[in-house]
Amino acid sequence: MHVTGVEAPAPLLKVDGLAKRFGGVVALSDVSFELEEASIHTILGPNGCGKTTLFNVIDGSLRPTAGRVEFAGQRIDGMTAARIARLGIARKFQVPGVFGELSVAQNLETALACHGGRYGVGALLRVRPDAVRRDELADLCGLSAKLQVRVSELAHGEKQRLEIAMLLAGDVRLLMLDEPTAGMSVTETEAVAALVRQLRDERGLTVLIVEHDLHFVRSLAEPVLVANEGRIIARGDYETLRHDPRVIRSYLGEGADA
């Protein structure tokens, strides 16, 4: 490929013709999109449109039936979830993905210990994870005073913050958030939107969010991908899309005034 003049930056994530079928059920039929580095995108769509399946395929939980996923120029579909995670894709699950039976310190150690190629048994037996970095992360999620506390005893909000600190432990480049504001109040929702923007601005993270809380999408004010029936049917900013007849038909419903 010849590029003259100013070179367009290569996308960090490139999803091309992705399909996933479960027996006769088509979860993803033909999904293609690209994410530029340090961008924030929200995937919006009704329940059952394949948003979570798309996340599962990108992070290696599922293998696609067809199509490909490239991350930083490298093909990643077919890799194990662990290898994809080590490349720098971190996913936040709907239910806080923390280890309830372990202490806060052990949770952070688990998140920290696998970085720098030290994820094998030999290294885990020998190398002591970086305590300074551990304390930084504990400060970040405001749990410095609770390092020895069992995580199942933490409040829900504390678990959410701990999980985010754990996802940021490594050299993450793409952060995938699955309904990060589920069950949150309006104020909390806006705090999440601010945090996401802060992570992008300060750490240069690329963020992909699955969400159906329109208030969140609007307060984030970043590009939106609209999914329906296993496809991305529109892309743009929220204010434009809400007047797009395809979007209104498939998601917002006739006469929606969100």
Add this chain to the structure above:
Amino acid sequence: MIGAKREGRTGLIATGLCWIILCGVGVLVDDWLLAQVAIYLCYGIFAMGLSLIWGQAGILSFGQAIFFGAGAYGFAVATLDMLPGTGTGILTGLVFAVGLATVLAWALAWLTFAGRGLSGAHFAIVTLCAAAVVEIAVTRSGFLGGYNGLFGVAPFTWGGEMIAERPMYYIMLGVAFAVFLGVTAIVRSPYGTVLEAIRDDENRVAHLGYETRRLKTVAFVIAGALSGLSGALFAAQFGFVSPSLLGFALSTQVLIWVAVGGRAVPLAAMVGALVVSGAENTLSNTLGDLWLLVIGVIFVVVVIAAKNGLFGTLFRLPPPKRLRKT
């Protein structure tokens, strides 16, 4: 948090006392009983292996006797000169026994953790079946003595003389202590933390970047090797091996010892094995078949009422220094 600190100190003191008492037993107890306790120490080593995979990593195996039996038969076969060209040395026997158990454990782990892997009840059922199959296969094997097993397994000797009960007890105690130190070091390392995280949520651990299959396989193989070692030590002291050593019954028994003792703490698992098999030996004489009912009830009560077993809280050590706030 002061309470937690004191609890950890209690665990440290209790652990030290436990080993001092076991040393004292060697002086205070008569030879006949000492030989019994030395056998229970074999079970204790076996139990510590299971506590590593079940207590730490949450891998519930109903087939651990396969590896115990493999160690026992391996040691018997080697020392009875049934293998061509290996000699009958005790050391050869031990190496062969542990090697055989290790290879079998690796093969079972490779088969069952392949792909998305079996976990929970599925893994338990497969290992249960494997134990039954191995027991039947050995029962039908003429080479291995079939139903009757193999007799005349060589005891440990020193300078041509059979080692007496008392020094033999201290050898067993030394091996058990070494295994205790090793398993405790694993449990307290970052690898131990990650195994514990796997017990909690394996999928989540994979998404942090760990190849969980490999981590589980290594733990399973270590447990298998320890089972093989304990089986070989058992065969050397007991003098004979039979198919019941690798079947379903012993596999269940070791689970009961570990559950009653406390599965997440290696020393608790070992003491569980000592106490339950000791009680079985004394009480089954007086109670007869009622003993099975008694142990059944104890097992159910402990599993429901005491998640940490009878000794899990007592022997719990303080967390490693790196996990405490500096």
